[in-house]
Amino acid sequence: MYKLIACDLDETLIRLDRIISERDREAIAAAKDAGVWFVPATGRGFESVDGTLAELGLDEPGQYVISYNGGAITENATHRLLHFQGLDRALASELWRRGLTYNVCMHVYTPDMCYAYRYSEDERTYLAGRMAVTETDETSLAFLDGQEIVKVLYQSTDMPYLRSIADELTDVTGDIDVSYSSGRYLEFNARGVNKGAGLLRLARELGVDPADTIAIGDNWNDWPMIRDAGLGACVANAVEDIKPQCDYVCEATCDQNAVAEVIERFMLR
Helix, strand or coil, X not given: CCCEEEECCECCCECCCXXXXXXXXXXXXXXXXXXXXXXXXXXXXHHHHHHHHHHHCCCCCCCEEEEXXXXXXXXXXXXXXXXXXXXXXXXXXXXXXXXXXXXCEEEEEECCEEEEECCCHHHHHHHCCCCCCEECCCCCHHHHCCCCCCEEEEECCCXXXXXXXXXXXXCCHHHEEEEEECCCEEEEEECCCCHHHHHHHHHHHHCCCHHHEEEEECCCCCHHHHHHCCEEEECCCCCXXXXXXCCEECCCCHHHCHHHHHHHHHHHC
């Protein structure tokens, strides 16, 4: 029997109108009542999901979030960190410096804040209601001296452009986990930091066999947990290249109760 579900949020559980459907909420509640952990696994920071946790009844002891693509694992009620792994400062600084030469918005994340450089109106609109962002015009990361850096990302809606940037950065990214998300982000975490590693670490902490886990996602930053889970599923709106590699491809999109589809098919029956 499956005992833990790790689920991406944006474009997987959360619809494009930024709402979680009633059917998805009911399915999650039913799984939770059956003793299953439902674990949001997001590229965003923990603080940005407080409202979602309350909405899903996950803001209580013994519930967890995998955030920053696996850079942090947090117990929800107390905000206690079970795990944290940041990005080497020299690598982060070099990514920031190199990013200045590209036509991208850049984010840098500390454990409790996201700073954005070249914060465009499109990016403001996309992130409104999702997470708090502080705009910066700093051209180096010296302003974050003394603070941990969790990850850096580049944002553009031109995905071929982001992929071409990744190809140009291979001299920097040899010791970095590189992923893509939301059709707009090129993300950089420390080597070995990804949602799959986060899922396996939390499963060990809870005494859950990886074979008894489910992962649900839609994009390449979700792929490591889809790959490492006992059952790896993607929603119908997932990037096409991932679908053939998943154990299950939903008939439904994030707008059509895909998460409920997985829970109902593989758990509640």
